[in-house]
Amino acid sequence: MKMLVTGGTGFLGQKLAFRLKNMGYEVTATGRNKTIGKVLEQNGIEFVHCPLEDRERVLKVCKDKDYIFHSGALSSPWGKYEDFYNANVLGTKHIIEGSQKYGIKRLIHVSTPSIYFYYDERQNVVENAKLPDTFVNHYATTKYMAEQAIDQAFAHGLPVITIRPRALFGPGDNAILPRLIKVCEKGALPRIGTENVLVDITYVENVVDALLLCMHSPKHTLGQKYNITNDERINLYEVIENVMKRLDKEVRYKKISYKTAFTLAAILEGISKTILFGKEPILTKYTVSVLSKSQTLSIDKAKEELGYAPKVSIEEGITKFVDWWKIQ
Numbered sequence: 001m002k003m004l005v006t007g008g009t010g011f012l013g014q015k016l017a018f019r020l021k022n023m024g025y026e027v028t029a030t031g032r033n034k035t036i037g038k039v040l041e042q043n044g045i046e047f048v049h050c051p052l053e054d055r056e057r058v059l060k061v062c063k064d065k066d067y068i069f070h071s072g073a074l075s076s077p078w079g080k081y082e083d084f085y086n087a088n089v090l091g092t093k094h095i096i097e098g099s100q101k102y103g104i105k106r107l108i109h110v111s112t113p114s115i116y117f118y119y120d121e122r123q124n125v126v127e128n129a130k131l132p133d134t135f136v137n138h139y140a141t142t143k144y145m146a147e148q149a150i151d152q153a154f155a156h157g158l159p160v161i162t163i164r165p166r167a168l169f170g171p172g173d174n175a176i177l178p179r180l181i182k183v184c185e186k187g188a189l190p191r192i193g194t195e196n197v198l199v200d201i202t203y204v205e206n207v208v209d210a211l212l213l214c215m216h217s218p219k220h221t222l223g224q225k226y227n228i229t230n231d232e233r234i235n236l237y238e239v240i241e242n243v244m245k246r247l248d249k250e251v252r253y254k255k256i257s258y259k260t261a262f263t264l265a266a267i268l269e270g271i272s273k274t275i276l277f278g279k280e281p282i283l284t285k286y287t288v289s290v291l292s293k294s295q296t297l298s299i300d301k302a303k304e305e306l307g308y309a310p311k312v313s314i315e316e317g318i319t320k321f322v323d324w325w326k327i328q
Contacts (some may be wrong), residue, residue, distance in 0.1 A: 002026045004065040006052065006095060007072030008040060009033035011172055012110065012165075016069055016208050017045050030061055030072065052091025062098025069211055070095050071110040073143065075175075077287060078272075078280040081138045088142035089149065096153045106222075108214045109150050109162045113227060113297055114140040119262070119289045123198065123233075123296045127164070127225045136286045147225070154223040161214045161221055163207070165228040166297055170204035170317055171324035180240055181247070181325075188254035189240065190283075192261045192292035197236040200229035200296050203317035206310040213306045226302040230310045230317070233296050239318070246322040261288045 003020050007013035008029025014036065017029045021044055029040050030050040037047035050057045052072050062068065074087035092109070099107045116125050117140075118132035135141040147162060154160045169177050183189050210228045214221070237251075244251045265288045268281035289295075302308040312320075 001066040002064060003028070004061060004068045005029045006050075006068070006070045006091075007031060007110075008045070008047065009036035010071060010075075011174065012168060012204060012207060013069075013071045014040070014172065015170075015204050016071065016211055018043065019205075019208050019212070021045050028061060028065070030058075051087075052094060053086040055090075055094045055097075058091070058094040059098045059101065062095070062102050062104070065102065066105050067108065067215055068095060068099055068104050068106075069108045069110070071211075073110070073139075073146075075112075075139055076280075077137055077139065077284050079138060081142075084138040084142040085145075088139070089145045092146035093149050096149060096158065100153065100156075100158055105159065106215060107150075107153075107158060107160045108211055109146075109160060110211075111147050111150075111162050111164045111225070112140065112143045113164045113166045115144045115147070115164075116297075117289065117293075117295055119285065119293065121294050123294055124298045125227070125296070126298045127227055127301055136289065137284075151223070159222050161217065161223075162225040163210055163214065163228050163302075164225060164297075165202050165207040165210070167199065167201040167229075168204045168207060169201050170321055173204070173321065176201070177243060177321060178325075181243065184240065184244055184249065184251050188252040190261060190291060191237065191253040191255045192288055193258035194292065195235075195237065196294070197292060198233045198294040198296055199236045199239075199290075200231075200233065201239065201314060202229045203310065203312040203314070203320075206230060206312055209311060210302065210306065210308050213308055217306050221305050224301075224305065226306060226308070227297040227299050228302055228308065229297050229299050230312075230314050231299050231303075232310075232314050234314060236291070239314070242318055243322060246318070247325070258288070258292050261292070 009031030028046040265285045272281040
């Protein structure tokens with residue numbers, strides 16, 4: 001069978017493409033990073049340089065595929081709305097059009113639990129929880145719009161499933177843990193508000209497992225959305241301290257109240273928008289929320305309907321990440 005993985009040069013997309021290839025499938029991966037694309041090609045994966053907003057290229061690459069895994073997106077806490085819209089909304093609509101045109105068996109869409117959060121405490125959030133009236137950033141806004149497009153496609157007969165994986169980490173991660181490590185190395189890490197900040201993080205290969213389960217899940221799972229985590233609520237600062245200890249480095253904290261941090265972030269965002277021509281500020285309101293508010297998800301639905309069960313624990317995952325990080 002022929003598989004298409006969008007975002008194939010991204011963290012999750014690479015892992016998925018390699019797993020599918022190792023399972024014996026014929027895999028095509030799209031993405032923007034030509035360097036990583038060459039690595040994919042060296043491992044027997046067809047790579048197509050294809051920005052998601054390029055409708056004609058997207059339609060062409062969808063042809064003759066059996067399954068499409070749509071993990072491609074612009075993921076960042078900061079940036080221009082137009083860029084997020086083009087990648088996340090237009091890109092998804094193009095994938096939907098290609099899926100409909102060529103009659104794929106299933107479109108498996110990767111969304112985000114960022115749509116749940118709005119600067120507050122939320123624990124054990126279920127998939128149909130009330131969403132905020134305004135989303136935290138352009139990324140969350142446009143990913144929700146992409147979900148709406150997916151829902152419309154399902155209503156018109158397209159077989160789709162959506163997963164919402166939380167905070168991916170593991171070897172190859174260039175976002176969550178690496179950013180925290182670099183902050184700790186440069187100076188003190190802000191410790192905002194309470195010290196008991198519970199979060200979900202998810203080992204990347206567990207997310208790949210969830211995506212593969214979506215290929216052959218029961219018919220009643222079509223059109224559904226599923227939270228995906230490691231199902232281990234954990235203190236954010238314990239994770240950071242665990243990682244830094246394994247790297248033989250000390251974590252220094254700078255305590256700051258939530259009100260002060262949020263106000264500072266709001267000021268910095270305003271300066272960035274008005275004076276710095278949109279340059280990402282060193283602190284955003286979203287980052288303040290992530291570092292200070294407990295945010296956890298329920299994955300009961302994924303366990304019951306998909307048969308999902310995380311195989312690699314957070315502790316095992318951190319070990320694998322640190323071993324990889326040390327040789328970079």
